Each structure stands twice: as structure tokens, then as C-alpha cells.
Amino acid sequence: MKIDVLSLFPDMFSGVFGQSILKKAQEKSAVKFQVIDFREYSTNKHRNVDDYPYGGGAGMVLTPQPLFDAVEQLTSQSEAKPRIILLCPQGERFSQSKAEELAEEEHLIFLCGHYEGYDERVREYLVTDEISIGDYVLTGGELGAMVVIDAVTRLLPGVLGKEESHLQDSFSTGLLEHPQYTRPADFRGMKVPDVLLSGNHKNIEDWRRKESLKRTYNRRPDLLENKALSKEDEKWLQEIKDNKTT
Template sequence: MTNPPRSHGRKAIRPTLQPRELIEQTPDLAGVWQARIVTLFPEVFPGVLGASLTGKALSDGLWQLHTHDLRAHGLGKHRNVDDTPAGGGAGMVLRADVVGPAIEAAQTHARGNWPVLYMSPRGPRFDQAMARDLARCDGVTMLCGRFEGVDERVLEHYGVREVSLGDFVLTGGEIAAQAMLDATVRLLPGVLGNADSTVDESHSAGLLEHPQYTRPAEWQGRAIPEVLMSGNHGKIARWRREMAEKLTAERRPDLWAKRQEPTQT
């Protein structure tokens, strides 16, 4: 006997869908957070986003993912999407008259608070605060660059915000987009199931997470800290806080210094 499909609005979503099927031919669901990805490689999505909790949330209709193929807006018989840099130089640049129409196609679905982001090492580094901000939006459009980047006029015309995953360079923006979406989607209501799961984790309060332990009580001569076995929840909470502060000060002095800055009123 098979389980009946779960109903979300006017769409039935079966839990047996394969990852790629989760984003193909999927109509918009009213009031559901969406991600629109503009990319030369739509086939790499949903990727890791189709697995585990984000994949289950996708199949359950808690969020939606759609891709927009840059090649579909390419020019000429060969669907060209790039050209040589103006002024000379190495590599190729994504054309404004290709990327622009692709963004417009994605933005026809936008509503309310819906930023357009470009995965770029020139932007501010993505962090937990940014993930929380995106989760509060109605959706997001992400432009995944390739080659030497995208014509600057596209970023200016559409008010695109550049965002970096870190101080390193990837061959394209797809991996960065999936990482940012994973961090964001898990903050959406109902995705983790237990809202408390996000309270004590790393970066939630500007601190790294405290150490975690589970069975067995002793392993390789190492025992679980006695305080965690005491049953005294007040002591446990203080220990966890102290450990979070200690680890943050030792391993991320940049975060610790920022935390020590006086609060402006």
C-alpha cells in the first residue's frame, strides 16, 4: 500500500520524487518562499538541496526552487552567452543582452521583498545574519556567474547585490548558491521541525557552538564531561555558554573581538 500524495494548495507532491524532479514543471505555490537560479548549468540543481532536510522540505512544499537557463537566452545559432572583455584581457564575460533577459524572466515571478544576488568574490561575505535576512524575504533570485564575470551594466541596471561565500575563487557561482540556500532554507518555518535547533548552534548569538557529546559515556578512555551527566540544567547551560565563549575567543578572535565592541545606543 502506498502513501497518498501530500496536498499543498492545488498541487499534489509525492514523497518519492527524485531530486531533479522536485524542481521540474513545478507551479508556483502561493505564499511559499522561492529561490530562482539563473545559471548556465541548471542540471546541477537541486544538488545537495534535494537531500536530507532541505530536500524533504522541498518535496513537502515548504519552499520552492526554480532554475532559469542562461543558454536559453543565448544569441545566434550556437546560443552564445559571452564575449571578449571590452578593453582586452584574458577570458570571457557574460553578455548584458543575455543575462538581462534571463534575470527579467526570473523576476516575473518575484513578489514583495525579493532581492537579486550575484555570487561574486567582490561582495560582502555571506554570514548567518544574511541567511536570517533572506529567510524573512518572500524569495530570492541568484545569478551564478562563469568565466571572468558578468557585464557590470547588468548589476547596475537591476540593482543586483554581490555576495561572496568567502575569500577564494570558484569556477562558477553554483556551489556558492547551493551553500547559501542551504543556510537560508533551514531557517524557514517548519523545515527543521524543532525551532530550538537553531538557537544554540554556531553563529546564532555571535558565538561558536559548544562541544556536543552522546553515547557511549566513555570512548577510547575519554568520558563525557561530568557536568553534562549531572542533570542540573542550570549548571549545564552555564557550562555550555562558557565553552562557547572559550572556543570563540580561541578559534575565531575576529568574532570574539566584534562581540566585545560596546553597544551603541
């Protein structure tokens, strides 16, 4: 996958892209990152990328010309048609399913804005997706882009140590992940559940599924509203609701 980021502050990405999974993903040639200062595409003699909004109002608005020119150049160099993603509070709420969808693409271009927003023509005629990482406002789109890029990159083939590593992550199954334990089995009197030490893989899988349902019901019941459950899941969930499980 190729990921291009258009930002007025490209140095913000150097530490993020040079560490942990994102660094390993590049070393494994699973992804190639490029961060571009779109101010370089400004045709204004002062290299301005923003201007006052028509009709008046507070703040400045990003002008369309630098972003259009930058995206058009990147697109002309791409063998695949890229998804062009605008980070903004008005966008679709980012989710694991959206990360999985984007992970199937060959080329992503992220637009990171600042100031009071973008000229509306960027939304209407340039981008393919608008994404928000939550109902709050950040200084710019950079942090949002980092979140989306991290979530997408870890899903690429060969990036994680085991291909199944991400399959049981919270939200990957539509539920929150079950509790995890490691050694020692007894830490200061706090013990690992016996079932995890039993060696019975069927019982362990059943326990994990039940715990995942329980955690989702207790913490994010909204995730269960439209979730297709098996008859066994429904039975376990009813037991959880009746407080019959320990």
C-alpha cells in the same frame, strides 16, 4: 519561499536539491526551487552568452542581455519583489546574519556566473546583493549559490525538526557552538563531562555558555571584538584569558 537559480549548468543542482534538508524543505512546502539555464534567454543565433571584453584582455565576459531578460521574466511572475543575488569574489562576505536576513524574504534569485565575470551593467542595474563565500576563486557561482541556499533554507519555519535547532549553531549567537556529546558516557576511557550528566539544567546552560566563549576565544577571537557581552560573560571570558578555567 521561492528560490530561482540562473546557471549555465543546471544539472549541478539536482543532487543537492534532492537530498537531506533541502529535499525535506520542499516536501514540507517551505521552499520551491527552480533552476534555469539562462542560455535559453539568449537572442544570439548561436545562443552565445559571453563575448570578448572591450579594451582587450584574457577570457570572456557574460553579456547582459540573457541575464536581464531572464530576471525580468521571473520578476514579472513574482508577487513579491525578489532579492537578486550575484555570486562573485568581490561581493559581501557571506555570514550567518546575512543568511538570517535573506530567510525573511519571499523570493530570491541567484545569478551564477562563469568565465571572467559579468558585464558591469549587471552589477549596476540588475542585482540587489553581491555575495562571496570566501576569499578564493571558484570556476563558477554554482557552488557558492548552493552554500547560501542551504544556509538560508534551514532557517525557514518548519524545515528543521525543532524550531530551536538552529538557534545554538555556531555564529547564530555570534559565538562558536559549545562541544556536543552523546552516548556512551564513557567511550574507551574518554568520558563525557560530569555536568552534562547531572540533570541540573542551570549548570548545564552555564557550562555550555562558558565553553562557547572559550572555543570562540581560542579559535575565532575576532568574533569577540564587537560582541556585546553580559557581565557574567565578561567575568567568564576574563577567567578564560587568565587560564583559570579547566
